[in-house]
Amino acid sequence: MPELSEYPDPERLLGCxxxxxxxxxxxxPLEGLSLDVIRDRYGPDGPGGFVxxxxxxxxxxxxxxxxxxxxYALVQASARARAKGIGGAAPGMLQVAYLTWLRGQGEEFPEQDMVGGGWLVQERALxxxxxxxxxxxxxxxxxxxxxRPGVPLGTVGEPINDSKGCGGVMRAAPCGFGFSEAAHAFDMGCQAAAITHGHPSGYLPAGVLAAMVWALLRGAEVRDALELARGHLQGRPGNGETADALARAVRLAGEGPATPERLQTLGGGWTGEEAIAIAVYAALAPGGAGARVRLAVxxxxxxxxxxxxxxxILGARHGAGAFPQAWRDGVEVREAVERLAAMCSAECGPNPPDTR
Ligand SMILES: [Mg+2]
Structure with a gap:
C-alpha cells in the first residue's frame, strides 16, 4: 500500500x-424487485439514471x-473533544442524532432534553x-x-438486540472521516452500528466500511483498503459470517465478468455481511464508478x-467527479451533502475551525 496521507482528501470525502x-x-425504486422485473422495466443493466x-x-x-x-454527530463530537480536551462523547452524540431523526419518522416517543442534527433537521428530505x-x-x-438520550443503550458489549440487518453498516461511512488510525475508525463504525444492531454481523461490517473509507480518503486503492479492513476484522468475536462473506466477494470478483447473476450468489444484502459483500463485489468490478454503482443496485x-x-466506497476512492454529471446534479440532497462534506473536511483536516 502506498503511504497514506495524514488527512482525508476533501474531494474524496465529498465523493463518499x-x-x-x-x-x-x-x-x-428497485428495493425488493426481482432481477427479472428490474430488467423488464429498465433494461439488462438496470436503470441508467434516476427513475x-x-x-x-x-x-x-x-x-x-x-x-x-x-x-454531523461525529463533527460535533470531534469539535467538543478539541474544545474540552476529552473524547468519548461520540456514541452518545450519535444516539442523540439518531433520536432526532426518529422524530421525523412520525414516531411517538417521550419528550426529552436533546438537541442533535443541527441544521440537518431543517432539510425536509432528511x-x-x-x-x-x-x-x-x-x-x-x-x-x-x-x-437518557446522551448515553447509548445499545453497545458492542451490551447488545440491544440480535439484529444483523444492514441498517448498521449502511450509515457507517462517516466513521472513517476522522481519526489518526484505521483501528479507531473501525471501532467507531462498530459502536455507531451497535446503537441499533446488536449481532456481530450487524456491527462488524460497519467497522469494515469505516476502515475502508478511512484508507480510501487518505489515498488507498479499493483492494488495499479492503485488505486493511479485513485485517482489523481478524480476531473480533463473531467475525465468521462477515469474514466469509468478504472472502466470497473477493473470490467472485476474480472469477470472470461481473454480472447481476454472480452478484446475487452473495445474497440479497438485507443483512450486514451480505450488504458489505455485495458493495465490495460491485466496487471491485471493472468500469467507471457509474457502471459499478449501477451493478450494485x-x-x-x-x-x-x-x-x-x-x-x-467508490466516491471515497475516486471523488465526486467520478459519477455521471446528471446523477450528481439530480440527487435530491446535493446541496446539503456539499455543505456537510465541507464541515467534515474542515473538522478532520489540518486546521479545524475554532469553536470556543
Ligand atoms: Mg433505504
Missing part, C-alpha cells in the same frame, strides 16, 4: 457522501438520512419517512423510552443499501 446518496437514490417510482426521481432514503446524521428499517426503529424507540435484494455502500 455524494456517492452514497447517488447509490441510494438509484437503488431506492420516479417510490419516492421520486433522485430521492434518497433512510440510508442517506442516517449517514448524514452520523457525519427528516421525512423514507423506508426506515425495523431494527433501527425498534432499537431507537427503546432508547427513547429510557429517556441491479439485483433482487436491498438495492438502495447496497447502492449506498458501494457509492460510499
Amino acid at each position: 457522501l455524494l456517492g452514497g446518496a447517488i447509490g441510494d437514490a438509484l437503488g431506492a 420516479a417510482e417510490r419516492f421520486g426521481a433522485g430521492a434518497v432514503t433512510d440510508d442517506t438520512q442516517l449517514t448524514m446524521f452520523t457525519a 427528516m421525512t419517512r423514507r423506508g426506515p428499517g425495523r431494527s433501527t426503529l425498534g432499537a431507537l424507540r427503546k432508547a427513547a423510552e429510557r429517556r 441491479t439485483h433482487g435484494g436491498d438495492s438502495d443499501s447496497t447502492g449506498a455502500i458501494c457509492g460510499n
Whole structure:
C-alpha cells in the first residue's frame, strides 16, 4: 500500500457522501424487485439514471438520512473533544442524532432534553419517512423510552438486540472521516452500528466500511483498503459470517465478468455481511464508478443499501467527479451533502475551525 496521507482528501470525502446518496437514490425504486422485473422495466443493466417510482426521481432514503446524521454527530463530537480536551462523547452524540431523526419518522416517543442534527433537521428530505428499517426503529424507540438520550443503550458489549440487518453498516461511512488510525475508525463504525444492531454481523461490517473509507480518503486503492479492513476484522468475536462473506466477494470478483447473476450468489444484502459483500463485489468490478454503482443496485435484494455502500466506497476512492454529471446534479440532497462534506473536511483536516 502506498503511504497514506495524514488527512482525508476533501474531494474524496465529498465523493463518499455524494456517492452514497447517488447509490441510494438509484437503488431506492428497485428495493425488493426481482432481477427479472428490474430488467423488464429498465433494461439488462438496470436503470441508467434516476427513475420516479417510490419516492421520486433522485430521492434518497433512510440510508442517506442516517449517514448524514452520523457525519454531523461525529463533527460535533470531534469539535467538543478539541474544545474540552476529552473524547468519548461520540456514541452518545450519535444516539442523540439518531433520536432526532426518529422524530421525523412520525414516531411517538417521550419528550426529552436533546438537541442533535443541527441544521440537518431543517432539510425536509432528511427528516421525512423514507423506508426506515425495523431494527433501527425498534432499537431507537427503546432508547427513547429510557429517556437518557446522551448515553447509548445499545453497545458492542451490551447488545440491544440480535439484529444483523444492514441498517448498521449502511450509515457507517462517516466513521472513517476522522481519526489518526484505521483501528479507531473501525471501532467507531462498530459502536455507531451497535446503537441499533446488536449481532456481530450487524456491527462488524460497519467497522469494515469505516476502515475502508478511512484508507480510501487518505489515498488507498479499493483492494488495499479492503485488505486493511479485513485485517482489523481478524480476531473480533463473531467475525465468521462477515469474514466469509468478504472472502466470497473477493473470490467472485476474480472469477470472470461481473454480472447481476454472480452478484446475487452473495445474497440479497438485507443483512450486514451480505450488504458489505455485495458493495465490495460491485466496487471491485471493472468500469467507471457509474457502471459499478449501477451493478450494485441491479439485483433482487436491498438495492438502495447496497447502492449506498458501494457509492460510499467508490466516491471515497475516486471523488465526486467520478459519477455521471446528471446523477450528481439530480440527487435530491446535493446541496446539503456539499455543505456537510465541507464541515467534515474542515473538522478532520489540518486546521479545524475554532469553536470556543
Ligand atoms: Mg433505504
